[in-house]
Amino acid sequence: MSRIGKKPILLTEKVLASVNNQMIEITGPKGTLSREIHPLISMVVKDNKVIVSTNNKDKFGKSLHGLYRALINNMVIGVSDGFSKLLLIHGVGYKAALQGQVLNLQLGYSHSISYPSPPGVTIEVLTPTQIKVSGIDKELVGEIAARIRAFKKPNVYKGKGIMYEDETVRKKPTKTGVKK
Structure with missing residues (x-):
């Protein structure tokens, strides 16, 4: 498992996240960002946290796991702070x-x-x-x-x-x- 990917992404009270059909949308006080998710990656939003997991355990799947966790975290920081x-x-x-x-x-x-x-x-x-x-x-x-x-x-x-x-x-x- 990716060291970065296994950390959940914490959402503040001003930031909302929604996942549907391989798309994630993050909305905050500064605006809205959306990104398409690779088919090997799955995301779940619960308890003001976004949990990223991979369906594939090979090297490519693990690299995508950490990558998408970092990209989504940057989206959360961007819509809240910029x-x-x-x-x-x-x-x-x-x-x-x-x-x-x-x-x-x-x-x-x-x-x-x-x-x-x-x-x-x-x-x-x-x-x-x-x-x-x-x-x-x-x-x-x-x-x-x-x-x-x-x-x-x-x-x-x-x-x-x-x-x-x-x-x-x-x-x-x-x-x-x-x-x-």
Whole structure:
């Protein structure tokens, strides 16, 4: 049995869960999330707990057991508290601005980059060098933050670019080759 999968998921009084026909729906104060369940996984909701179990005891079934328990737990946390990621912009002249639902980035290119905010995710510009991506779906928040970061990844020689708040960039020394 999966170590993570055998733990029940506790539901607070504000969060409701319902399972029907291989679909689970979690409803909370911040919104509603639903997910399709793999046929090898079964879920039961009772006594404000979601219990995840697997019908298959091989390696694949055990891996799905822990995976779906973690995914459902992230859904419960998302509809009650939400998720957010903070991105930092380092570099001379690099800045971000929000115009309506469109994030405009100036990252040293000859043009500015416009990124529209997708539904289900809120993008805020706290300062011109800080971007906060928040929402109830952990996967979507992480994906949007990674897409914004991909516009200008941190440079390992100078440390310029877009990075996560808790990310540290190890700088490389410059080349010290023989000069002729």
